[in-house]
Amino acid sequence: MNSKDNFINCLEHVATLMNQSNEDLQDTISRSCNENGWYTPDEIHRMFQAISTHYCDRTKLTPWLDKYPASKTEQIKTVGLIAAGNIPLVAFHDILCILAYGYHCVIKLSEKDKALYIWLVNQINTFDPKLGEKISFVDRLKNYDAVIATGSNLSANQFKYYFQHVPHLIRSHRNGIAILHGDETEEDFIQLGKDILFYYGNGCRNVSKLYVPEGYNFSPLIKTIDANFSYVNEHTKFKNNYDYNFAICIMNQYKFLQGETLLYCENSSIPSPIGIINFEYYKELSELISSLEVHRNSIQCTMSNAPIKNWPTITLGQSQAPSLDDFADGINTMEFLSKL
Numbered sequence: 001m002n003s004k005d006n007f008i009n010c011l012e013h014v015a016t017l018m019n020q021s022n023e024d025l026q027d028t029i030s031r032s033c034n035e036n037g038w039y040t041p042d043e044i045h046r047m048f049q050a051i052s053t054h055y056c057d058r059t060k061l062t063p064w065l066d067k068y069p070a071s072k073t074e075q076i077k078t079v080g081l082i083a084a085g086n087i088p089l090v091a092f093h094d095i096l097c098i099l100a101y102g103y104h105c106v107i108k109l110s111e112k113d114k115a116l117y118i119w120l121v122n123q124i125n126t127f128d129p130k131l132g133e134k135i136s137f138v139d140r141l142k143n144y145d146a147v148i149a150t151g152s153n154l155s156a157n158q159f160k161y162y163f164q165h166v167p168h169l170i171r172s173h174r175n176g177i178a179i180l181h182g183d184e185t186e187e188d189f190i191q192l193g194k195d196i197l198f199y200y201g202n203g204c205r206n207v208s209k210l211y212v213p214e215g216y217n218f219s220p221l222i223k224t225i226d227a228n229f230s231y232v233n234e235h236t237k238f239k240n241n242y243d244y245n246f247a248i249c250i251m252n253q254y255k256f257l258q259g260e261t262l263l264y265c266e267n268s269s270i271p272s273p274i275g276i277i278n279f280e281y282y283k284e285l286s287e288l289i290s291s292l293e294v295h296r297n298s299i300q301c302t303m304s305n306a307p308i309k310n311w312p313t314i315t316l317g318q319s320q321a322p323s324l325d326d327f328a329d330g331i332n333t334m335e336f337l338s339k340l
Helices: 004-018 023-036 039-053 058-067 092-100 115-127 153-162 186-201 219-228 230-234 236-251 283-299 333-338
Strands: 078-082 105-107 135-137 148-150 168-171 176-181 207-213 256-258 263-266 275-284 299-304
Touching: 004 039, 004 058, 004 092, 023 039, 023 115, 039 186, 078 092, 092 105, 092 333, 105 219, 115 135, 135 333, 148 153, 148 333, 153 256, 176 186, 186 207, 186 236, 186 275, 186 299, 230 236, 236 263, 275 283, 283 299
Parallel strands: 078 105, 078 148, 105 135, 148 168, 176 207, 176 299, 207 275, 263 275
Antiparallel strands: 256 263
């Protein structure tokens, strides 16, 4: 691996810059919002805060890096990275993992998220040129030893075929879910709102479906979400999706409840369109968990206000604050890299 102290110092430096206000960063944020209509300064700063807190903290990085032995090969590998553009800097964790092994990271950026990555690499290069030179951007991947890529289910299958000749870590589409028990408080609902609506619901960790007990009273949930997350209605793209999906629900006579912020649609599907949160009733929690086994590969994370036997859960409100060990799709990126 790289010199651990230098590596951590660099990440701490980047985190410090993310939380400062300067003309260069503000210009970058502005350009990023122009690249992607879903991005706003608030959501970009939200990601900066998550990266700074969970990925660039020395007290967390040091023991985490100690868990992973150096690569067995003396040859420096080149890892191709195909970055998604659904939420700001979504590939940061992958870049961190690749650099931690001292490998070269060759990135094919999404057209919807370029400015932030260019700014990020410029800051790394300024602080540690030797580390910065290990990151490059390309229009098309070539001359790589392994590939990490994230995409839709269709593109994931295409990636698996195209990169079958090299070690690859391919991630497909997943969603977050929440299991409610009927004893949630107003604060629980506020936290759940974060899981649903941070980044306007575009992340793979965003909750797209609720599982609720039979006879569940939605009124307190809807009231709390509307009172605390009305800002999403001020976003043109979100409001357009809400209005469009409301019309679809009416025309197709779907069973749904209408909030001012979200539509709550009774639907067995886990993915849901922007502006809609699907829900499904359950009788017994044990039966629900058994039924969810079939969908395990479609679920990124499960939110709950209490632990659930035989099923991993995350505290409500923490879906968009993954730790260093919260690997996407449950696949340990560091172990993948260690075997190259």
